[in-house]
Amino acid sequence: MVVGDASLDIDTLVIGAGPGGYVAAIRAAQLGQKVLIVDKSELGGVCLNRGCIPSKALISAAHQFEAAQHGEAFGITAENVKVDFSKTQEFKSGVVKKMTSGVAGLLKGNKVEVFQGECMFINQNEARVFNDHESPRYRFKNCIIATGSRPIELKAFPFGGRILSSTEALNLPEIPKSMVVIGGGYIGAELSQMYAKFGTKITIIEGLDTVLPGFDKDMTSLVAKNMKKSGMEIFTNAKAESAEQTDKDVTVKFSVGGEAKEVTAEYLLVTVGRRPNTDGELGLDLIEMELDDRGLIKIDHQGRTNIPHIFAIGDIVAGPALAHKASYEAKVVAEVIAGESSVIDYKCVPAVVFTDPECSSVGYTETEAKEKGYKVSAGKFPYAGNGRATSLNNTEGFVKIVADEETGLVLGSQIVGLEASNMIAEMGLAIEMGATLEDLALTIHAHPTLGEIVMEAAELVMGHPIHVIAPRKK
Incomplete structure (x- = not known):
């Protein structure tokens, strides 16, 4: 507890401990910064505690329940399949606890100081953090704001009851x-x-x-x-x-x-939708932080706000409200603070939805590529032409690749089907490294795997697919 009102000196203050904040804190500490991270709730933020992780745990349980009831195609039948939802919720809570405990261990291992409580700017170089027991004041050289978002509440449908x-x-x-x-x-x-x-x-x-x-x-x-x-x-x-x-x-x-x-x-x-957490008691108005008309903090290509030593990442800045986008931005701004010449590049931010079937996308869609002025070559290879998908009795979906017709450069990909959330990573890497259709087609993919569909899709766009009949290109 701080005696009087003297300020403690730190290098970097991180406000918010979600997938943006805690990643920023760890990377900044790895780069030699003395870091304090503040969050009023749990480590891991919405994603680990009330979003990405618990929802995927329940979705996995739902898939297990459905699979147990419908194994007829494999010659498997089960009777009286039931769900003990209290145990399902226990499983979900166990997953969340394991993940958040892991974050706590990582912060401790990287010597990041953690304060559970509120944070309020006093001026552009100082902030007070407080809870029911203490209220120290910190002077910081740099600050990273990563306060995330919350569900939008409609006036006609206020949250509460049912x-x-x-x-x-x-x-x-x-x-x-x-x-x-x-x-x-x-x-x-x-x-x-x-x-x-x-x-x-x-x-x-x-x-x-x-x-x-x-x-x-x-x-x-x-x-x-x-x-x-x-x-x-x-x-x-x-x-x-x-x-x-x-x-x-x-x-x-x-x-x-x-x-x-x-x-x-x-x-x-x-x-x-979700609303950025830029209102409330943080005091952004006090330090004259610039926001847009949606309440998002304005940043430049390095995550820097209108106050040069204060940065913002995640759901409180423009772009999709995705955990992996926040984590990516976190590493960039931590490196910028350390004097590196890192910049934010959103070209390869994947979007994934864990529906049935899963959907994923990275880079340009065919329409977007044409709007950007590319002469586009594109095609879809179906899961139905893949041996692994057939053996899993799950042949619904396709892999689509969008490329520049003149150079073969991969511009984007959309995948819908089993494991689309994992398969999109290869396409993101292809775009990031400037790969061509030929690079994908010549990469030997193990058989039988779902990953082969990427290779087959590249061959399809090039005009010489093996496992589907398609018109040959001249």
């Missing part, structure tokens, strides 16, 4: 019989399919013309087909208007093409 944000939806004590989901983006789609696999009757209300807006429609159509196959009801181009809840259920009124509709379910989940 109206849930994603946080509450991940912590339900029992599998609900029914649920309405407002918003068919990646969070809504993932959680909807997860609960549907557990047996919940799902109704999705989406304002745009498709679920997973922003992804290639050839990809989203496969996801929508599986959603409907599992009994989910999807309303697109729909407008949610109001909700009325009792102690047992909630009734949602909405309209589609001017036609009034309503649906009643045990819960209403609202997943319409």
Whole structure:
């Protein structure tokens, strides 16, 4: 505890301990900085505690439950397959605890000082951190703001009772019989399919013309087909208007093409995006931090704000709200602070959705590449032409590669299907290193693996595929 009001000196103050903040703190410490990291909640932030990790644990459990019920194609049948959801939640909590404990160990091992509490700027060079027991004041040479985001709360659908944000939806004590989901983006789609696999009757209300807006429609159509196959009801181009809840259920009124509709379910989940945590008690206005009209902090190509020694990363700056984007930015700004000439380059930030089937994308889509002025060569190789996918009885999906027709340079890729989340890494590396279609085609991929589909897709775009019939290129 600090006596009086003297300031303690540190090199770098990191505000927020999510996948942006804790990575920044570790890298800054590795580069010789004396680092303090402050977070009012748990180490690991939303991603490890209330987002990426717990949702994937529950999604994995849902896949296991579904697989146990549907093994007929392999000659396997099981009767009376049940879910003890309390144990499922215990598994999820165990995964979260293991991951957050790991972060604590990494911070300690890198000699990063950790303070659990609030942080408030006093001026552009000092901040006070405080909790119920102490309130030291720190003078910093550099600061990295990584305060993340929170679910957007709609005025007509305030969180509470049977109206849930994603946080509450991940912590339900029992599998609900029914649920309405407002918003068919990646969070809504993932959680909807997860609960549907557990047996919940799902109704999705989406304002745009498709679920997973922003992804290639050839990809989203496969996801929508599986959603409907599992009994989910999807309303697109729909407008949610109001909700009325009792102690047992909630009734949602909405309209589609001017036609009034309503649906009643045990819960209403609202997943319409996330809001940056740049308001509140941090004191950004006090230090005259520049924000845009969405509340995002303005930064340059090195993550630097309008205050040269203060940096911002993650969900509070422009770009997709993705954990791996935040971690990438974290390493860049830590290196910039250490005097290195690092810059942020978003060319290879992958987007992944853990739906069924999984969807992933990196680099340009075919449309984006054409808009950038490229003469494009593109093609899709189906999972159905792959031996490993066939042996897994999971042949739904494709790998698409987008390339420059003149040079063969790989510009982008979209993958939908089994393990798309892992397979996109090879395509990200290809774009990052400036690989061509020929580089991918000449890389020997082990057989039988799903990874072969990348090689086959490259050969397809070049005009000489082996395992599908396609017109030859001149």
